[in-house]
Amino acid sequence: MIPGADDAITRDGKALILAYDHGLEHGPVDFEPVPQTTDPSTVFDVGTHDAVTAIAVQKGVAEAYYPSYEDDVTLLAKLNGTSNLWMGEPDSAVNWSVDYAAELGADAIGFTFYGGSNHEVEMAEEFRRAQEQAREHDMGVVMWSYPRGQGLKDDTSPDTIAYASRLGLELGADIAKVKYPGSADAMNWAVQSAGDMKVVMSGGSKTSDEAFLSTVREAMDAGASGLAVGRNVFQRENPEAILDGLEAVIFDDASVEEALGA
Numbered sequence: 001m002i003p004g005a006d007d008a009i010t011r012d013g014k015a016l017i018l019a020y021d022h023g024l025e026h027g028p029v030d031f032e033p034v035p036q037t038t039d040p041s042t043v044f045d046v047g048t049h050d051a052v053t054a055i056a057v058q059k060g061v062a063e064a065y066y067p068s069y070e071d072d073v074t075l076l077a078k079l080n081g082t083s084n085l086w087m088g089e090p091d092s093a094v095n096w097s098v099d100y101a102a103e104l105g106a107d108a109i110g111f112t113f114y115g116g117s118n119h120e121v122e123m124a125e126e127f128r129r130a131q132e133q134a135r136e137h138d139m140g141v142v143m144w145s146y147p148r149g150q151g152l153k154d155d156t157s158p159d160t161i162a163y164a165s166r167l168g169l170e171l172g173a174d175i176a177k178v179k180y181p182g183s184a185d186a187m188n189w190a191v192q193s194a195g196d197m198k199v200v201m202s203g204g205s206k207t208s209d210e211a212f213l214s215t216v217r218e219a220m221d222a223g224a225s226g227l228a229v230g231r232n233v234f235q236r237e238n239p240e241a242i243l244d245g246l247e248a249v250i251f252d253d254a255s256v257e258e259a260l261g262a
């Protein structure tokens with residue numbers, strides 16, 4: 001972690017990253033609730049909301065759509081990713097180089113790291129290369145830190161998520177994105193485990209406005225530095241409304257009740 005390396009993708013030290021790599025990770029099934037989101041332009045439009053500090057996409061989407069939005073959104077290049085069609089032990093192909101991401105205009109890279117996978121060693125080496133290249137370009141580094149693999153029984157237990165955030169600090173991320181471990185205490189343990197490195201919560205599958213904002217409020221109270229979210233924003237008919245609420249909770253320290261009225 002280098003203090004300030006994430007400045008381009010944070011506001012007041014906090015992040016609201018709009019993740020839109022689901023077409024690769026899950027397939028078009030994630031776009032079915034709001035079919036217009038199959039078109040990346042629709043989600044880039046959502047990403048122009050003031051609350052969004054960066055939009056995380058894969059190479060092909062960045063190449064084709066980011067040039068039309070470069071004045072309005074901050075690009076986070078999600079470097080690796082694997083389809084749901086892959087049936088092996090958790091692994092993630094590196095799909096573009098950091099140099100190419102920088103050339104396209106990215107201010108940060110995102111990298112999935114599956115600690116505990118039988119592929120952990122190679123993934124750590126790939127992360128090392130990407131992290132050091134990102135430093136050469138003054139780009140921030142966000143680790144999608146998702147421990148999983150055949151040896152791991154519970155990938156969201158408090159100890160596992162604390163380990164996930166610690167892996168981000170140990171391996172040189174500026175921000176670790178972790179699954180919510182189920183309670184404020186457990187989230188606080190994950191934040192403490194990361195030292196000065198920022199920890200953000202992963203969005204997860206879509207829930208109600210109140211349930212989602214409550215979880216985000218809990219995570220923020222536990223010391224999280226924001227959120228990286230996909231489905232809980234773009235699977236809503238009115239994504240701007242939930243972004244208004246998230247902006248209130250994350251940046252203005254609003255209560256859930258205040259945010260629901262935002």
Ligand code: FBP
Binds near residue numbers: 019020021144204229
């Ligand atoms: P969501 O907010 O929709 O959960 O997105 C976060 C994210 O990390 C995406 O960037 C990624 O596509 C997806 O979750 C991967 O989820 P999983 O590996 O758990 O299926």
